[in-house]
Amino acid sequence: MNKLANKTYTYYFLLPAGIVYFVFFLLPTIMSLFFSMTWWTLTDWEFIGLENFKTFLSEPSLNIGFKNTLIYAVVTSGLKVILGLLLGVYLSSKLKTVGFIRSMIFFPTLLSTIAVGIAFTMMMHPSQGIINIVLSGLGIVGPDWLGDTDIALLSVALVDVWKGVGMATVIFIAGIMSIPQDYYEALKIDGGNAWHNFKSIIIPLSRPAMNTVIILSFIGGLRSFDLIWTMTKGGPGFSTDLIASIIYKQYQAGFFGLSTAGNVILFILVSALAFPLYSYLNKKEVDL
């Protein structure tokens, strides 16, 4: 008995963390699975089976939402990888101002998304915004960044990239720095130039960093909400609605069961896209 107590007492110390994890994470997850199948007013509920899922999937703006969510995730994660990699290579070189530029690039990551959204909304105003004022000074007629339904989503995606590329760059810098010098020396002996450096050493060997960036920014893009909500509220009309903003609008309308069902669907969608992507990318990693 004493022996058992000696073996198990350590688990008591896991209890606080365990309880917090259960109460704030597992329990809500299980509850949301349940409430997604109910007609729910927060105080009252009635079990209605899969009705909410049916209603959610027949939502007229959902097609736009799915399409926009995928475009947004692919565009933001793609640009973050490309720009992050280039900036990472540039900033892991031995420039004098490297510290300064690194902080410049990383700085937007520290800002509140809402503040960034409000600031860019003002800068993207078609006639009074600084972007179009500068463009017109150069003789270019700037578009209506957030009002034109064809480009509004991309405008927001660009702001997301501006804000997120710093994090991607830092991850790439860490990845590139961890590549041992031997490889570069070997390449030099073989007579390789800078392009070979990039193609044959940096890209394959910074794969773990690249995968981290892809996964993080792709998942971030799929469930992105705050920036789009501050900048366009899903508008004009429904043209920049993402799945997350559709869910939020249903929640605002007081359709609690329905919006919970939407969240379950979003959860399934993110898992269904992220897990295969993750295992695919992991297979392509090589050892240093």
Place this chain on the structure above:
Amino acid sequence: MLIVRKVLTPLSILALFFGVLTGCSSNEGSILNTTDPKESTISILIDNQIEQDGIRAVAANIEKKYHIKTEIETRPSGVEGHEVIKTRLATGDMADLVFYNSGSLLQALNPEQYFVDLTQEPFINNVVNSFKKSVTVNDKVFGLPFGNALAGGWLYNKKVYRQLGLSVPKTWNELIANSEKIKAAGKTAVIGTYKDDWTSQLIVLADNHNVISQNPTFAEDLAANKAKFATSPAALRSFEKLSEVYQKGYLNSDFKTASYKDGVEMLVDGTGVQYPIVSGVLSVIKRDFPDRINDIGFFPQPGDSADTNGMTVFMPAAIYVNKNTQNLEAAKKWLTYFASSEGVKTFLSNKIIVGPLAIKGTEVPNNIIPAVKDMLPYFESQDTTPALENLIPLKGPNLPQITVQVGSGQLSAKAGATLYDQDVEKQAKELGLTGWE
């Protein structure tokens, strides 16, 4: 010793855990002042867009008279505010007095569960009858209407109208003819401010008088699933008007990104001439451009026939009493004062009146602004219809987005109306109305 430790370890862990938890929670509810039995504190939750001077003046008088302190809490306006209300009611953490919309939004809250029935209170007799209907659910009166009603319609710049020799339109065709002339004169005929998407709904919402005068049972039929916007010609006409304004190129070029504030500026300086909006905007103009307020006039949204010309009216919001309040008596005293003529006078002392008042026996001061003078004849001749959302508990939550789409040419009027019918259907099912199973 070992037993002690065995008991102590989990206990201390639990204690630590609850210590952490209680450290996180904070009690923001109202605190009763128990030291002085004559004094109590009433908390009131209001919209943060409301100017507080009126309510503060009322609160100061109530404190002098009854020793009841008032604690004003604010919440965001619009749909986010509705969410705060719903969540706080559902979790039982609500202020004693609650400021909230009347009509359909009140019905959607399930007021019998959350608010005190005020039907028998003497102060309810002071409420004008047409207002009482919008705070009544299942024959019980739940709220005391707050302030004045608002009209939905078109504000216009009278100076420009005079310059161009235009007269107030009584039919939609006259409105279109006026707009053509304004456009030809190089000005914006119709101001669109669809960045604040709620403003895009006004052409549809303010058309309700025309809809109901052509199809008197439309509201009931819509609520009972017997009529649809897309298939009732009178109702579809509202969406067609919205679409027409865009198709004919009357809107300002930046209508998709212009805000409500931009719209007010355009109207005041005359670069934009007509603005479909709610009359509440007049108090903003009076505050920000006091010297221009006399240039602004009002006309209701015209229908297809001049004979049925009339105005759509939005009922005022109201104050409700939280059913779980600890201070019911104090809350009733508060409302009694608020509904007295002294209370109304105090409340309005620094305000301009932008519509008819909800409390009887209050004289409308004679310094009313011209745009409101334009509204009064319609009230006197009773050519008014409450907004659709004041008649039935249905207003689809996606209407602002849909009207932006129709109003910016992304959707046809018919397609927009069909989409809105689906939105209404979802809400009707969620509310459990009969006829929608």
